[in-house]
Amino acid sequence: MRKIYLSFESKIKKIEEEISSLAGKSKITPEDEKKILILKNNLQAELKKVYSNLSPFQRVEIARHPQRPKTIDFIQAIFSDFVELHGDRLFGDDPAVIGGLATLEKLKVMVIGHLKGKDTRENIERNFGMPHPEGYRKAQRLMKLAARFNLPLITFLDTPGAYPGVGAEERGQAWAIAECLALMSDLPVPTISIGIGEGGSGGALAFSLTDRLYLLENAYYSVITPEGCAVILWKEKSKAPLAAEALKLTSYDLLELGLIDGIISEPPGGAHRFPEPVYEKTKEVLLSSLNELLKLDRETLITKRQEKWRQMGVFTEGD
């Protein structure tokens, strides 16, 4: 697959292309090998430089990178024996949401996530990971199954938002999201969500009223897209980078504000360049969180979750 570069990766692109053109030569001289080694060092340094100084909007661009690993990749890399379950038993099967039974080491769990496509064709099929009500209702079905059969619930967040369309409104998008929240608020099993890419407002929230909420380093979670916010508050879309800064939507901002439980770090260069270590870290986080949560009895588990969400918000009290 041809690599896709972001606007701020031009120098990285140049080095990577030089390396591959040298390495692709039919005859590589010792001179070439030396050059490649130097270039690889330069690349490492450049990746570190760029990826340790990312602006909030650049992180949004990384979170949206078409080659960033998707929910299906995390499922395949972290779990075994995945059995996908389809349909909401009411209207249809939403391809923007994937869910099913899976095994994490020896633990049997339920997995639900937004699912974007890997290319344009797949993205059209999956509606760019933007669920319709039937997607949220499929998720509700699986959440209820998880509760009945005592399976911890793991969700992956990666959506620009719930789909704003005629059919979605006719079938009660708002109701579908609200019902997910209501179900998750007292689901009697451990629940963990991982933001892997885009955390688009209510469409992402529907899967994240959980015991633990983690974000990959370059994932974002926001009440509104930076573009949408820019249009409303700055009257022009081009101010999206300013909006991204103001919204405090990066993993670092959200951790500092106490809105998420932790960050899963990505190597310099991002999860789209180096997915393997990210899968590994995600798996570690899931296992250690589940280990803690499974020690709690149901009552304590639910109470703690409700207390966690009860204290969300900042205000003052007084006359």
Add this chain to the structure above:
Amino acid sequence: MKEEKKGFSVPDGLFIRCGVCKTILFRKEFEKNFKVCPHCGFHYRLSVKERIDLLLDNNSFQEKFTELRTADPLSFRCLKNYSELVEKSEQKTGLREAVVTGEGKLGGISLALAFFDFGFIGGSMGSVVGEKITRLFELAEASKKPILMVIASGGARMQEGMFSLFQMAKTVTALKKYQRRNLPYVALFTNPTTGGVTASFASLADIILAEPQALIGFAGPKVIEQTTGSRLPKGFQTAEFLMKHGFVDLVVPRSEQRDTLIKLFDYLIGG
């Protein structure tokens, strides 16, 4: 908002012109009719005070949670800073936030109450709105009171970022605990009821009433038009449309709201 176009104009103190059907009306008659155009039936926006006068027993309302004050958790900077916006909205509406919560009586029945005001930053839900709604659920749970909420909201308060979005989770968590008590919660959706408020505690009411022609939905019509690139069907996202699609129990004009609510609470409490 379309409302701007539909606003009534005031040629002079005595008369007003309905922005929808262009009929000239006696101002007094219009006000007495709770700001419903007697000619075309359009329901103009009401303030919280007007709502209370319309629905509740005389002098029965007692406001609660007035001690809560909006903060600026992100130090949000844009063309208009958040704290200035809040200040301006306070002056404009005479309210402290986009929702007024408290206790009162309707046909002698004691209720926990919430009234939204769209004039306060679009009735949007920031930390204070979320906290007031949450405390109202808790109060109603503890004092075993039924709940009535009159909704008017454009959704989340983006100047509070994720604190705002997470109010959806907080309010629903409180609502779920309240519902274990088997106490009725009725919501009246007014123009407009959209976004994060609709997608959380509002749409989870046991019974949903709506004002005629009120805009109700998750996404706003403009966003839908831009995303799908297609013209929207006639009457799309109106209260009547939502009732037809099974999401609203009843569309009730202002003249009948009080009686309908009394009847409903009587059924639900007496059953």
